[in-house]
Amino acid sequence: MSRPPETPTIVRHASVREFLDRASDYLGERETEHNLLLGVALALRDREPDDAQVWLTVEQNAAVVGAVMRTPPHRPALSRMPADAASAVAGHFRTIGPPVSGVFGPAEEVRQFSDDYCEPGLHQTRLKLRLWLYRCDSPPPAPTVEVTLRSAVRGDQDQVRELLAGFHRDEVSPPPEDLQAEAGRVIERGAVVAVDNADQPVCLAAIARRSPTGVVVAPVFTVTEQRRRGLASACVAELTRRQFDQGVSFCCLFANQQNETANSVYQKLGYSRVCEFEWWEFDDV
Template structure:
């Protein structure tokens, strides 16, 4: 099995694009991250350039210092990829449970690093959108350049809660540029935020749903998520997806109440030397 490894997003999309777009829901991360790099350049997610790879029936990417993201692939392909990356510093991988397990087993064999599952995610796809009842007070609006400071603060607070590194300012600027962030306001005060990716292969992913602690348990997260989801549908999306942290039963229940249906589970595996 031949893996092609590159730092060129154009080469990656030329080699893996057809495979990724055949299953846009399952490949949401690989599609949207690679398209963001193509739009914004190699520093879209940080100072270190990304790395991409594909083979017949599989693909991956990594935007350092984050985990490598693995598509669905055979256990043999995952093991082969671990062999190809064996000389590369790699703190973690994320992918479908069986793929992450196969990669981690081979990575441990080759490097001696001990794998540890540190997170479980669930991928959801929107069925029929169900606005929450009773509706939360307030209204949604598209965030603009004047909201940049607040959006940066809230995005980084969201990432801290997930244990992720801070985002690049350029990433928030990119989302502002295409109207990809919305705020829920009550009496003119922003109380919650949600974002969405650009549409790719008919798919949009809802992301960065965040409510500051002082505004939680009032229905604002559900309201702003419904607004972002409806906007994606109105703009022509055929698939609207999102990820949840399986350790957070509140968000998992919320998204199912408003019409999201579970698709698959994924693992985040960290490696300790």
């Protein structure tokens, strides 16, 4: 006879490496949905521990049932987890801290967290962004539009910086502190650009991070005057094909649900919806 489930407990880990040792098997079971936690943790694994960061596992009956990371200035990011686990995470941040002003993750989990974290009369919840997570398991067809595509190179860094700035303006999301340095990292990770007649980048598709067997495509951005020409579709298709050529098992990406054009483009390229993600903000009343 199986024993009843225990109350979920929260374990805070002293380092990213310790977190991965405990959580990687659980996160890897649904690698696509956990691309953010896995990708960021793998990128930070060999750095010195940062006391401002929070790396948690939620455990029940000696098993991991959820995971959370907080890397300031970003909001906590939640993995898939049962409702009582999300409630336990909310209780942890509410009573032990540090206080948070929002949350990001799979829709059901972040709604449960928000309901339990925010106290009536003290907080007001606000949905900032609703996204679809997409996954592609095979190379897409070659683009049919006339476009010149190439790899972004170091000489493109200023133009890539401007494309990144445009992306963050459109998405109303805070850019990295050093956008020039981020442009360099985007180029190093193997971005694809569409260029104009002067060989200047006017559209960008990049790799945001890597998980154990997949990659996350982001950001994707086209300058305003070059839109509706199929450039973003061509860049994403080429970047996706290159990743499969390099041996990844899948590519995934997020799309704002309000951007009907982007959602249509990704589905035509063979990206299928996996689940819904949401970003909630908490405002003091």
